[in-house]
Amino acid sequence: MTSPEIRVQGLHKSFGDNHVLRGIDLEIAQGEVVCVIGPSGSGKSTLLRCVNLLEEPTEGQVFVGGTEVTDPDVDIDAVRRRIGMVFQQFNLFPHLSVTENLTLPQRRVLGRDKAAAERVAAGNLARVGLAEKADAHPSALSGGQQQRVAIARALAMDPEVMLFDEPTSALDPELVGDVLAVMRSLAREGMTMMVVTHEMSFAREVADRVVFMDGGVIVEEGRPEQVIGAPRHERTRHFLSRLL
Numbered sequence: 001m002t003s004p005e006i007r008v009q010g011l012h013k014s015f016g017d018n019h020v021l022r023g024i025d026l027e028i029a030q031g032e033v034v035c036v037i038g039p040s041g042s043g044k045s046t047l048l049r050c051v052n053l054l055e056e057p058t059e060g061q062v063f064v065g066g067t068e069v070t071d072p073d074v075d076i077d078a079v080r081r082r083i084g085m086v087f088q089q090f091n092l093f094p095h096l097s098v099t100e101n102l103t104l105p106q107r108r109v110l111g112r113d114k115a116a117a118e119r120v121a122a123g124n125l126a127r128v129g130l131a132e133k134a135d136a137h138p139s140a141l142s143g144g145q146q147q148r149v150a151i152a153r154a155l156a157m158d159p160e161v162m163l164f165d166e167p168t169s170a171l172d173p174e175l176v177g178d179v180l181a182v183m184r185s186l187a188r189e190g191m192t193m194m195v196v197t198h199e200m201s202f203a204r205e206v207a208d209r210v211v212f213m214d215g216g217v218i219v220e221e222g223r224p225e226q227v228i229g230a231p232r233h234e235r236t237r238h239f240l241s242r243l244l
């Protein structure tokens with residue numbers, strides 16, 4: 001049994017008086033896909049952001065690949081390099097081409113030379129089905145294409161884990177499918193993934209495990225067919241009934 005890729009232990013996070021995360025314990029194995037669901041304001045984004053220390057936990061520990069990222073002496077940049085993150089907003093640089101959006105962080109953060117960074121960029125653009133958009137600017141792409149570029153940009157950093165925070169929530173419905181298809185193929189390749197999403201069909205099909213959060217705690221977790229198909233808790237049933 002290998003140690004978990006992500007381990008969250010006794011995690012609390014408060015913003016002032018607002019006690020948002022109230023004791024989260026969660027382990028994610030290498031290659032596992034965990035979908036996090038729950039109502040708005042339940043702390044899903046805060047949990048993801050605590051995993052890569054975009055937010056500093058108030059209490060508790062987070063380990064990624066065996067390194068305690070909450071250790072005050074940890075090299076936080078080295079930790080973040082191992083964690084890819086994709087947000088609802090794609091945050092591409094509008095003045096740079098698609099390829100330049102992918103090469104810039106590789107060169108700045110990993111110190112790759114131009115040719116190496118361009119090779120990696122091309123490979124990852126092909127991986128998300130956008131090889132032909134290498135020279136385009138983001139404004140010439142659909143929202144779904146921009147989000148796939150954002151995924152390719154994260155992958156170009158060779159992350160050990162990928163965190164997704166509602167990656168399809170800002171997209172027109174007809175553009176959601178292509179982004180989910182890219183995520184599905186990543187999951188099949190064995191990427192360790194933590195995905196906050198409202199796409200229940202994606203969670204059912206792709207997740208190894210679904211975690212339902214409410215009020216800053218994990219209310220229940222288990223196989224998707226169990227949590228989504230036959231929830232044990234009233235709060236989970238109530239949440240799911242409102243999505244239909």
Ligand code: ADP
Nearest residue numbers: 015018020038039040041042043044045046047
């Ligand atoms: P979810 O992603 O489940 O909708 P969030 O984690 O975004 O929930 O937010 C949970 C709570 O934490 C909300 O009450 C929100 O207002 C608060 N919160 C999140 N981020 C911050 C922040 N940077 N500063 C203050 N409050 C925050």
Ligand code: MG
Nearest residue numbers: 044045046165
């Ligand atoms: Mg959120």
